Amino acid sequence: MAAPRIILYTNHLCPFAQRAHIALKELGLQYEEVIIDLEKPREPWYLEINPRGLVPTISYNGTIIPESAIVAQLLADAHPSHLLPPSNTPEGAIKRAQISFFVDSYTSKVLPVVWASHRAGTPEEKSALAEDLVQAIEKNKLEAQLYPEGSGSGPFFHGSEKLTLAEVLTGSFLLRLLSLHKPEYGLLAPELPSLLEQRVPKFLKWAQAVIQHKSVNHLWNEKLAGEKAVARLKSKH
Ligand SMILES: N[C@@H](CCC(=O)N[C@@H](CS)C(=O)NCC(=O)O)C(=O)O
Structure with a gap:
């Protein structure tokens, strides 16, 4: 081609x-x-x-x-690849549906809580939203969606050794999820990483593997993205 x-x-x-x-x-x-x-x-x-x-x-x-x-x-x-299996077999169609549901769970159930935390005015509100965020990951069973029984041993969706469309569609949000709690940005509660570690460790390990992947982080400039996000929020208040 x-x-x-x-x-x-x-x-x-x-x-x-x-x-x-x-x-x-x-x-x-x-x-x-x-x-x-x-x-x-x-x-x-x-x-x-x-x-x-x-x-x-x-x-x-x-x-x-x-x-x-x-x-x-x-x-x-x-461009058929490891990102998605073909849709013309029942197994491939099911895997594609599982990836779509995982991405939908992250973007419709977790991401709105992240954004609410960015907007929250006080440390207490941010802490309450960090708890809500972890609960959203638990309640929507993101760890079980990522690694159901019989998964492979790789770090990505269903134990894949390579990125899948699940990581392509969530990676940029994970870069922010794991950075914007730092004091220089303060958009998420400082205790968020330890809450994730204690309550949803498989989710955290997955997110860390995703953000270390070159395809995910090759354009990432944490300082610039963090400072712009802070400035944008200030301009709205
Ligand atoms: N649903 C859209 C959302 C894209 C989006 O919100 N892009 C923002 C930048 S991150 C934008 O273009 N904002 C310009 C504006 O709102 O004027 C997508 O997934 O592509």
Whole structure:
């Protein structure tokens, strides 16, 4: 297959856009990037490309596709690999559904608590939300989803030795989850890492393995991302 022509409209500080970068890196695909300045109103040419005005958007051989999860899915489907099994066997279809449910659990049940903690005004509120966050991981059985009985011995989803789409779609959020409790940012409660260690150690170990992977962290600039996140919150208050 000829290499596709890929243009990614992106911003390196956006965790959604990072999903596309992680997929592209893990699949070894070359691409051009166009950086969109999110501090300014979107220009008309970009609104023609993506009427929502958000990043990321991909142009894949000239076809425009917006939305990070859809972009990552397109890349994984167009370039079959360890990220996702084929959908045309019952086993493959089931694994894909399990990955989707895991990502849905993280983004719809855990992530909103993380964001609530970023916005919380006092250390007491942040501590209460750290507890809620751990409870969301427990209640939604993320550890059992990650490593059900019969899993392999690798660090990733279902014991895979290599990244899967589950990690592509959560990795950028895990980078933030495991950094933004530090005092210089203070967006999450300082005790969060020890709570995760005590109550959901398999989840924490998985998250640590994910953020150490080069495909996940190759664009990560903790200081810049942390400081921007703090500044953005301050500007809203
Ligand atoms: N659901 C979208 C969310 C993307 C998103 O919120 N991107 C943010 C940056 S992290 C953005 O483009 N914000 C620009 C704005 O709101 O004006 C996706 O998954 O792609």
